[in-house]
Amino acid sequence: MNIVIxxxxxxxxxxxxxxxxxxxxxxxxxxxxxxxxxxxxxxxxAGCDTMICDITNPASVAAAIPAGTDVIYLLAAIVSAHAEAEFEAGMQINLQGTMAVLERARALGTKPTLVFSSSIAVFGGEAPNPITDHVVLNPQTSYGTQKAIGEMLVQDYARKGFIDGRAFRLPTISMRPGKPNRAASSFMSSILREPLNGQEAICPVGPEFPHFYLSPRMCAENLVRGAEVAEEKLGQNRAMIMPGRIWTIQQLIDAMTAVAGPGPAKLIRWESQPEIERIVMGWRWDIRAGKSLELGLEADESFQDNIRYYLEDDLPRA
Amino acid sequence: MNIVIxxxxxxxxxxxxxxxxxxxxxxxxxxxxxxxxxxxxxxxxAGCDTMICDITNPASVAAAIPAGTDVIYLLAAIVSAHAEAEFEAGMQINLQGTMAVLERARALGTKPTLVFSSSIAVFGGEAPNPITDHVVLNPQTSYGTQKAIGEMLVQDYARKGFIDGRAFRLPTISMRPGKPNRAASSFMSSILREPLNGQEAICPVGPEFPHFYLSPRMCAENLVRGAEVAEEKLGQNRAMIMPGRIWTIQQLIDAMTAVAGPGPAKLIRWESQPEIERIVMGWRWDIRAGKSLELGLEADESFQDNIRYYLEDDLPRA
Known part of the structure; x- marks a missing residue:
């Protein structure tokens, strides 16, 4: 199997x-x-080739996806606050880039498996709670719109037989290693990661703020399982919510304290950030995965697991 | 008011x-x-200027939508069976063309009103009945996919304040004047229109086939009312089902007989057309408009009205 990420x-x-x-x-x-x-x-x-690819450039996409590619993971995107601040960049990268990748996959003529990372940011607005796989997409950000459109295209390319497509709406991934990024959700990792590394972090929302989470480790596992599901089991809608769990900010912090003691939580500063709040308050959290659970994908057992995964997988490298 | 259709x-x-x-x-x-x-x-x-415009060509779009344009109706598209047979043409016209119009509207910098004609073809697949404004879009044609994406873009351009956008999911418009076209729904007019003009027509589905209809006259009226709704009443989702009514093929024929006597119905030939059947069987019919009714849009009172509108508005011209 020849896999491109x-x-x-x-x-x-x-x-x-x-x-x-x-x-x-x-x-x-x-x-x-x-x-x-x-x-x-x-x-x-280790074990991987690496290369530069600009998904907005068809020649660059063709170089990254040569003939003989069996599986394509399309995870590349600019994130929510970035796409909101730079409308044209979001349209170019998240929409035209996705279209370029799909066109390349079609041009292969070998029906590669294509896994698209969508996002729970496709949900919002007037859709009633709870959010399920059958609820209308009403994104309240350009990023969410571009992901929703990507899903639609993956679905249609799959229906036409050009690809074996699957799209998973990722929960917010926490806790993420590395540095803060321009995702509006960045604080949902940094309020844990920075304190665990002995640094201060800002929390722009209150402790009761609820959200829908998945650990990076389980997300990767689900992306593999999701690609391995037999095509005939996917039904007429290839886009679905990836499993996650609903936690409040306080529950995240309590999990950190349970695993790492009371020190880190003291490094969190509670400070309003209106632009971030405006975006995240438009996100939905009462979300119930359906089809993906039936297909064998999973959520984390507890947020303490998410903390431990970070300590096991990421802290040693930092 | 300077209006472009x-x-x-x-x-x-x-x-x-x-x-x-x-x-x-x-x-x-x-x-x-x-x-x-x-x-x-x-x-x-009478009363209108006419011009050629290729919506896939940005210069042509700019010529059709000059500075000072107040209202843009984006009705241009290739229809369902055409977009299904010619994938690249559908993507080019129905998707890239819509994007070119939206970009031109944004470039005006004056926030024009833009009314996009979507379609009930956005619905299908796994979504549960009844279909409402809150149900996931799961189109089973490329045409439906392209319309769904158009809605998403109209919504995001409106949310960003680039346009005052509205998208209405048109029921199947019947009965249409003129000639059969490449819409898979073409027979839903021609089984009435051709017999009323003394000609034979083919019906590729059985008399019990149910569908969701609106007359051309009421559709036009709804497109005007829908554009005139104050923007602040539109809420967070600018895309909605246009009102229509559910009728079976037999009810259409009975309405024709009630208005025009028993002769025309005898000119219908019942004959299978597998490719048309495959498409229309994937369409949804148990559809309930919600927001558009609240905003003052309307369905026809009876299908006899649809027949009479044709006889009043269109037959004299034929």
Whole structure:
């Protein structure tokens, strides 16, 4: 199996690469090549090739997805607050870029498996609670709109038989290693990560703020399982919510305290950030995965697991 | 008010132009100009300018939507069976064309009103009945996918304040004047229109086949009312089902017989057309408009009205 991960330099792409390398096989066949491609050169990763790919450039996309590619993970995107601040960049990268990747996958003529990372940011507005796989997409950000459109395209390319497409709406991934990014959800990792590293972090929402989370480790596992599901089990809608769990900010902090003691929580500063609040208050949290659970994807057991995964997987590297 | 109708040569565009000319005012101001633009020159229409516009060509779009345009109706599209047979043409016209129009509207910098004609073809697949404004879009055609994406873009451009956008999911419009077209729904008019004109027509589905209908006259009226709704009443989702009514093929025929006597129904030949059946069987019919009814849009009272509108509005011209 020849696997390409677009967005392979990101947190989820890196975890996915590690997961794939560790298992060595995929859909019952041995993995012959894993390529991590990203807009900047991904970090050297044992067992993987790395390359630069600009998904808005069809020639660059064709170079990253050569003939013989079996599986394409399309994780590359600019994040929510970035796409909100720079409308044209979001349309170019998150929409035209996705279209370029789909066109390349179609041009292969070999019906590759394509896994698209959508987001719970596709939900919002007037849709009634709870949010399920059958609820209208009413995104309240350009990022969410671009992800919703990507889902629609993956679905139609799959229906036409050009690809074996699947789209998973990722919960907010926490806790993420690395540095804060321009995602409006960035604080949902940094209020844990920075204190665990002995640094202050700002929380722009109150402790009761609820949200829908998944750990990076389980997200990578779900992306593998989601790709391995037999196509005939996918039904007429290839886009679905990836499992997650609902926690409040206070529950996140309590989990950190349970695992790492009372010190880190004291490093959180509670400080309003109106632009971030405006975006995240428009997000939905009363979300129930359905089809993906039936297909064998899973949520974390507890947020303490999410904290432990960070300490096991990421802290040693930091 | 300076109004541009893209797709102004089509049945709905023509009815809309007649409606606007007859009322002479729009949003409380007098109409100064109505331009009908289409890929082939629209028929000369009293009170309207006509021009050719290729929505896939940004320069052509800019010429059709000059500075000072107050209202843009985006009705131009290739229809369902056409977009299904020619994937690239559908993507180019229905998706890239819509994007070109939206970009031109944004470039005006004056927040024009933009009314997008979506379709009930956005619904399908796994969504549970009944279909409402809050149900997930799961189109089973490329046409439906492209319309769904158009809605998403209209919504986001409106949310960003680039346009005052509204998208209405049109029921199947029947009965349409003119000739059969490549819409899979074409027979839903031709089994009435051709017999009323003394000609045979083929019905590819059985008499119990249910569907969701609106007359061209009421559709045009709804497109005007829908544009005139104050923006602050639109809420967080600018895309909604246009009112319609559910009828079976037999009810259509009974209405024709009630209005025009028993002769026309004898000219219908019942004959299977597998490709058309495959498409229309994937369409949803248990559809309930919600927000649009609250905003003052309406369905026809009975299908006999639809027949009478054709006899009053269209038969004399044929």
């Amino acid at each position: 677009l967005g392979g330099g990101g947190v989820v792409g890196q975890k996915l690469a590690q997961n794939l390398c560790a298992r060595g096989h995929f859909k019952g066949k041995s993995i012959t090549r894993i390529t991590l491609a990203d807009i900047v050169m991904p970090p050297a990763t | 893209l797709g102004g040569g089509g049945v709905v565009g023509q009815k809309l132009a007649q409606n606007l000319c007859a009322r002479g005012h729009f949003k409380g101001k007098s109409i100064t100009r109505i331009t009908l633009a289409d890929i082939v020159m629209p028929p000369a229409t």
